[in-house]
Amino acid sequence: MKLKVTMITLVLLMLILTGCGKKVNNATNPTSSPAPTKAAVTTAPTTAPTTAPTTAATATVAPTAAGGKTPDVVTTASIVDNEAAFLKAISKDGTWIIAIIKDLKTDKELLMEGEFKNGKKDDAGKELYQRKLALYSQDENRNITARYTLTAPKLTVTSPVASIQHGAFIGDLYVSVKDFQLIDAVVDGNVYFTSDEAKSTFKMDATSKVTGKQELKK
Numbered sequence: 243m244k245l246k247v248t249m250i251t252l253v254l255l256m257l258i259l260t261g262c263g264k265k266v267n268n269a270t271n272p273t274s275s276p277a278p279t280k281a282a283v284t285t286a287p288t289t290a291p292t293t294a295p296t297t298a299a300t301a302t303v304a305p306t307a308a309g310g311k312t313p314d315v316v317t318t319a320s321i322v323d324n325e326a327a328f329l330k331a332i333s334k335d336g337t338w339i340i341a342i343i344k345d346l347k348t349d350k351e352l353l354m355e356g357e358f359k360n361g362k363k364d365d366a367g368k369e370l371y372q373r374k375l376a377l378y379s380q381d382e383n384r385n386i387t388a389r390y391t392l393t394a395p396k397l398t399v400t401s402p403v404a405s406i407q408h409g410a411f412i413g414d415l416y417v418s419v420k421d422f423q424l425i426d427a428v429v430d431g432n433v434y435f436t437s438d439e440a441k442s443t444f445k446m447d448a449t450s451k452v453t454g455k456q457e458l459k460k
């Protein structure tokens with residue numbers, strides 16, 4: 243009898259334990275929800291500011307002679323219309339081109355003196371000397387528009403490689419340098435050469451004329 247009661251008690255205990263196990267399993271295995279996803283944060287890229295480049299102004303400096311010396315090259319022309327300006331222009335402190343823009347007359351004896359470079363070089367790179375007495379006007383195309391007359395008792399030329407161009411000189415001309423030229427010019431007077439070299443190197447083109455003598459006068 244005791245054995246039967248014991249068996250029944252064991253069966254009941256097993257049934258109770260089985261039911262409790264199912265509840266525990268259901269409680270400990272709930273349906274899992276996925277972890278919330280964080281929203282992606284987009285960070286705008288940082289852009290360095292662009293600065294416009296600053297351009298420095300370029301200064302133009304007039305060239306100076308080597309060693310700080312004043313150059314003896316005079317590349318501008320003296321354009322004159324009166325006696326005082328003309329006398330200064332033909333002096334040693336004048337310019338390599340002397341241009342008159344009207345007829346000029348003086349009772350003074352004239353002296354064209356001084357050595358002047360014209361700003362050009364020969365094939366060997368040597369600077370060229372020149373002096374030009376321009377008795378004319380021209381337009382922008384270098385067409386001669388007027389010719390003028392210079393009148394003086396005497397004009398002495400001591401500047402090397404000098405010339406009188408496209409006008410007339412009334413008076414006596416004394417040439418003391420080599421390579422003097424008359425270019426389309428008239429000398430209404432005599433031409434005297436003060437050296438054999440001055441006489442032998444003198445040139446005049448076909449349109450030039452000397453009304454008086456051409457002779458050596460030392």
